[in-house]
Each structure stands twice: as C-alpha cells, then as structure tokens.
Amino acid sequence: MKKWQEEGYPARLQDSLGDGVVRCRLSPRNCRIRPGQHGFCMVRANRDGQLVSLNYGRSVHATEETIETEAVFHYEPGARILSMGNIGCMLNCDYCHNWKTSQARFVADSDVFYYTPQEVVDIAVRHGIKVISWTYNDPVVWHEFVTETAALAQARGIVNLYKSAFFISEKAVEELIPVIDIFSVSIKSMDPKYYRKITKGWIEPVLAATEQVYRSGKHLEVSTLMVTDLSDGEDSARDMARFVGERLGPEVPTHFVRFHPDYKMTNTTRTPVDRLERAREIALDMGLDHVYLGNVYDTDSANTWCRRCGELQITRYGLNARRPGLTAEGTCANCGTDARIRRIPGAVPERPTTPGLPSSIRHETAGFDWQGDVRAVHIRVRNDAAETRSVYHRRLVTDGAHTDWTRIDLRGGESYRFIAAQSLPGETGVVVAVPPDCTSSLHQVFDRAHFPTTDADAGTVNADVTPLPLYVRPIR
Numbered sequence: 001m002k003k004w005q006e007e008g009y010p011a012r013l014q015d016s017l018g019d020g021v022v023r024c025r026l027s028p029r030n031c032r033i034r035p036g037q038h039g040f041c042m043v044r045a046n047r048d049g050q051l052v053s054l055n056y057g058r059s060v061h062a063t064e065e066t067i068e069t070e071a072v073f074h075y076e077p078g079a080r081i082l083s084m085g086n087i088g089c090m091l092n093c094d095y096c097h098n099w100k101t102s103q104a105r106f107v108a109d110s111d112v113f114y115y116t117p118q119e120v121v122d123i124a125v126r127h128g129i130k131v132i133s134w135t136y137n138d139p140v141v142w143h144e145f146v147t148e149t150a151a152l153a154q155a156r157g158i159v160n161l162y163k164s165a166f167f168i169s170e171k172a173v174e175e176l177i178p179v180i181d182i183f184s185v186s187i188k189s190m191d192p193k194y195y196r197k198i199t200k201g202w203i204e205p206v207l208a209a210t211e212q213v214y215r216s217g218k219h220l221e222v223s224t225l226m227v228t229d230l231s232d233g234e235d236s237a238r239d240m241a242r243f244v245g246e247r248l249g250p251e252v253p254t255h256f257v258r259f260h261p262d263y264k265m266t267n268t269t270r271t272p273v274d275r276l277e278r279a280r281e282i283a284l285d286m287g288l289d290h291v292y293l294g295n296v297y298d299t300d301s302a303n304t305w306c307r308r309c310g311e312l313q314i315t316r317y318g319l320n321a322r323r324p325g326l327t328a329e330g331t332c333a334n335c336g337t338d339a340r341i342r343r344i345p346g347a348v349p350e351r352p353t354t355p356g357l358p359s360s361i362r363h364e365t366a367g368f369d370w371q372g373d374v375r376a377v378h379i380r381v382r383n384d385a386a387e388t389r390s391v392y393h394r395r396l397v398t399d400g401a402h403t404d405w406t407r408i409d410l411r412g413g414e415s416y417r418f419i420a421a422q423s424l425p426g427e428t429g430v431v432v433a434v435p436p437d438c439t440s441s442l443h444q445v446f447d448r449a450h451f452p453t454t455d456a457d458a459g460t461v462n463a464d465v466t467p468l469p470l471y472v473r474p475i476r
C-alpha cells in the first residue's frame with residue numbers, strides 16, 4: 001500500500017535560517033526544522049533545506065454532511081456540505097475525538113484517500129453540493145491544498161467553510177480570507193493555563209486570528225467545548241460571552257458544545273446538560289444575541305427565535321434543521337425582521353426522493369438503530385459496476401412508519417460517503433438499500449465534526465458515549 005507521507009509538496013510560509021534549516025510560519029509554533037526532520041504537526045517537513053507539506057492531497061474520505069455538523073447555524077440552515085479532513089494537527093488536545101487522524105503517528109495508510117483539487121470540486125458539483133467544508137482534524141495544517149482547492153471551488157460558485165481550532169498565524173489568515181466564506185472557530189477555553197495544559201497550544205493567537213476574521217466581515221460563528229468539571233463552569237461561560245460581546249460583536253452566533261470522553265480523557269462523563277443550559281442563559285443575560293447548545297438533541301436551545309417578535313424561525317434536531325418561520329429572503333415570516341441568516345447565492349439543489357425502490361433491481365439493505373448517544377452514522381458505498389448505480393436511504397419512525405427513500409447516484413467505480421442522522425425525536429434508525437454490485441459499510445458518528453475510522457460492527461464502549469478505537473497509553 002502507498003505510504004501517505006512519502007511525497008512532499010512545496011510549502012508556503014517558510015523562512016530559510018541558513019545551514020539548511022527552515023522555519024515554518026503557518027502556525028504560531030514557528031517550528032524550526034532541520035533537514036530530514038518534521039514539525040510538531042508531523043505533516044510539514046524539511047526535505048533538502050526546503051519546507052514541504054506531506055499531506056497535500058491526502059485526506060480522509062470525502063463525506064457529505066449537513067452544515068449544522070460544523071457549528072454553523074446562521075448560514076443556509078440544513079445545507080448539504082462536502083466535508084474534507086486531512087492528517088495532522090498543530091495542537092494535541094487531550095480529548096480530541098479525531099485523534100486517529102489528527103495525530104499523524106496513529107494514521108493508518110488504509111484510512112488515507114488521495115484527491116486533487118479538481119477532483120474535490122468535481123465531487124461537489126456532481127452531487128449538487130454548494131458548500132465545501134474544511135474540517136475534522138484541522139485544516140490549518142492543510143494550508144496549500146485548502147487555499148488552492150477553495151479558489152477553484154469559488155470559481156464554480158461553491159462556498160467554502162473553514163472549521164478550525166484556529167491556532168494559526170496572521171499571515172496564514174490573510175491568505176484564507178479571500179477564499180473562505182464561512183469561519184467556524186472552536187475556542188477551546190478562555191483560560192490560558194487550560195490552553196497550555198490540555199491543547200498544548202496557547203490562547204492569544206487564537207483570539208487574535210478570530211478578531212482578524214471578524215474585522216474582515218466574513219461569516220463567523222464561535223464555539224467552545226464544555227469539558228466536564230474542567231471548563232463547564234459558569235466562569236467559563238462568562239469569559240466566553242465577554243470575549244464575544246466585547247472583542248467581536250454580540251451578533252456573532254456562539255455555541256456551547258457538549259463533550260464526550262475520548263482519547264486521553266476517557267475516565268470521565270459527558271457534560272451535564274444543565275450546565276450547558278446555564279452557560280447559555282449566562283451568555284444571553286450578558287447580551288449575546290444568538291447562543292446555542294451543540295451535541296444536545298432534546299433541547300429548545302438549538303432553535304432560532306426572532307429577536308423582535310419571538311416567533312420560532314428555525315428548529316434543529318441534532319444535525320438537521322427546518323425553517324418554519326423564515327422567508328426565502330432570510331427574514332422573519334411573522335414580522336419581517338432580518339433573521340441574520342446568510343444564504344448561498346443561487347439555487348441549492350436537493351436530493352430526489354421516492355416512496356418505493358425500483359422493482360427492476362433487488363436491493364440489499366443494511367440498517368442501524370440509534371442507540372445511546374449515537375444518533376448518526378456515516379454510510380460508505382462503493383459502486384463496483386462500470387455504469388451508474390443508485391443507492392437509497394430512509395429513516396425509520398417508532399410506529400413502523402418511515403420517510404421516503406432519498407436517492408444518491410454514483411457513477412461507475414465511485415466511492416461515496418454520506419451522513420444519516422436522527423432528525424426528529426420519534427425516529428429510531430436508518431436503512432440503506434444498495435444494488436447487488438455495490439458494497440456498503442456503516443460508521444458510528446459521535447457528535448459533530450467527528451470522522452469515525454472504525455466500522456459500526458466493532459461496537460462501542462462506555463455506554464455508547466466513547467467511540468472506538470480506544471486510545472491505549474504507551475507503556476514507558
């Protein structure tokens with residue numbers, strides 16, 4: 001099998017320090033790298049005195065999801081996105097739920113897929129997707145591939161979304177702003193000591209880069225992970241609300257996100273929901289306009305109400321959204337107030353649906369019942385035929401009812417991955433139907449922006465709140 005880190009691609013943002021040593025200026029770490037060595041992220045290396053990117057075009061499988069997956073609630077609610085994640089990270093958070101891909105030493109060659117910029121754009125165009133999301137591990141360490149592909153996508157009328165922990169240099173942000181339309185920044189905490197200890201980064205550049213984006217006028221939403229007993233207290237909520245209200249603006253949507261045990265932090269529990277609800281109350285009391293909970297299903301605190309008349313505009317359940325009180329122009333259907341919801345320019349295509357499967361082909365079905373905190377799965381389907389094939393999926397409801405089938409067309413030889421998530425309280429699971437010359441697999445998704453590398457058949461641990469594989473601490 002091909003080794004993902006064999007070839008290097010010329011990296012930008014580097015200084016030559018003499019004697020073949022280079023400095024990388026992509027993240028605030030400013031790694032000083034000798035020939036033959038690599039930086040902290042392990043995906044930028046010094047090859048013969050030149051800084052190269054080792055992950056250019058190396059990705060996890062491209063995956064269709066919804067924009068809510070990325071903690072973006074005020075840009076085209078419910079939009080389908082094409083999520084692209086890569087390998088490596090400039091941080092190493094103790095709770096990372098994508099540690100299997102963010103920490104390059106754990107990446108298996110079998111988890112790596114190869115794309116050119118044009119291929120990424122072609123996938124989005126072929127599937128009628130209008131947003132490409134640079135996400136999962138962290139797009140900062142994929143800078144050259146992201147900026148080149150995003151520019152190509154823009155030229156095709158596709159919007160780019162950047163979901164990041166944003167430990168990034170000012171110069172790199174300058175290069176992103178022209179090609180990225182939506183920024184979703186995950187601020188891990190407002191406590192400098194927490195940043196150093198838990199993320200191995202430091203807070204000041206993250207806040208500065210977030211302000212830089214805010215000043216640019218690009219769409220910005222911020223989120224913070226409330227880790228049980230570490231960062232889920234009232235002071236955390238106050239500090240976050242103060243930063244957003246004073247250094248950004250009260251109109252910036254702010255998300256308090258529920259944590260699940262993972263990576264080096266499995267000996268703990270999920271964040272109690274009442275602490276998240278309290279954090280939201282505090283932020284609203286301090287004057288923020290739009291405050292939401294993330295990774296919490298049965299709550300009204302993920303919905304959007306009109307600031308003026310209080311009418312319900314958007315309902316959200318998990319990773320899905322409906323727009324009962326929003327006009328096509330993005331105003332309140334009741335009083336006409338601007339709902340501050342940005343829209344994708346032009347038409348946004350939807351997948352075709354059908355009440356029944358075509359009778360001419362016998363489809364194989366596979367299903368998944370929502371269990372514990374697992375309310376979403378990635379479905380991977382590969383069309384082994386030379387001609388186009390259609391695969392279908394539908395959601396099941398408690399009383400034996402179901403939705404119509406949603407159809408996805410795959411061209412000959414195509415491998416495709418998409419998310420199916422519980423979208424209403426009464427839904428019990430999902431079924432996928434594939435023709436005999438296609439193969440499929442299911443992968444349990446734990447919370448948003450999670451890229452599972454393990455098949456659903458492998459099961460889960462810790463009462464369905466910690467995904468596999470489990471991190472095993474090396475013996476020293």
Ligand code: SF4
Pocket residue numbers: 024025026027028029030031038039040041042043044089090141
């Ligand atoms: S991206 Fe950051 S961590 Fe990686 S080599 Fe550059 S400065 Fe170091």
